[in-house]
Amino acid sequence: GDSVTQMEGPVTLSEEAFLTINCTYTATGYPSLFWYVQYPGEGLQLLLKATKADDKGSNKGFEATYRKETTSFHLEKGSVQVSDSAVYFCALSGTSGAGSYQLTFGKGTKLSVIP
Amino acid sequence: SQTIHQWPATLVQPVGSPLSLECTVEGTSNPNLYWYRQAAGRGLQLLFYSVGIGQISSEVPQNLSASRPQDRQFILSSKKLLLSDSGFYLCAWSTNYGYTFGSGTRLTVV
Secondary structure (H helix, E strand, C coil): CCCECCCCCCEEECCCCCEECCEEECCCCCCCCEEECCCCCCEEEEEEEEEECEEEEEEEEECCCEEECCECCCCEEEECCCCHCEEEEEEEEECCCCCCCCCECCCEEEEEEEE | CCCEEEHHHHHHHECCCCCCEEEEECCCCEEEEEEEECCCCCCCEEEEEEECCCCEEEEECCCCEEEEECCCCCEEECCCCCHHHEEEEEEEEEEECEECCCCCCEEEEE
C-alpha cells in the first residue's frame, strides 16, 4: 500500500537558519504530494502541493519539488522564523478506487525555531 | 465559500461514556468525507471515509463508528469510550479541487 516516510523530529533551529525536512514515499501510480502544517492547538492547513513529477510547490517561502526518480518531496525554506514553529506533515493522495482522494500521511516533524 | 465546521473543540469524557463528534461542510456538494485521528507520537491515522450518504468505509477496526445521515454531515461515535480513544480528531472533506480539514476536536478520556 501507499506510505510516506518523513524525518523524525523534533528539529530545533535558530531564526534565519536553513530548513530541510526530508520526505520519501511509496505509491502505485502517480500520486499528488502535499505538505501540511499544524500550528499549536490548531487543525491542519495545506502549505503546498505538487501534482506531477518535477512540479515545484511553494508558499510562504517554503518549497518542495516532486522528484519521481527518488520518490521524494523534501520541504525547504531558506530562512526560518519563530512563527514557522509547528508540526509539518508530508502526505500523498490515493491513486485509485473509492479512496482515491484519501491522504496518507507521514508521522509529522515538529519544528521549533528559537530567536 | 467552502468551509468545514467541527465541534466541540475540546472534550473530556470518562471511560465508558458515549461519544458523538459532528462535522458539517458548506459550499460544496457530494464531497468525500473523512475522520482522522492524531494520537501522540503516531501521526495521522485515517479512521473512516465516506463517498456518499450512508456509505461508510472503515480503515481501522476499533471502538468507534461513523455515520453520514446527510450529504454534508459526518458523525463520529462511540458507545463506550476507552482510554486509548484519547487523541486529536480531525474531520476533512475532499473534491476534485482540494482537501480541507476542520479545526479538530481534542478528546481526553479519563
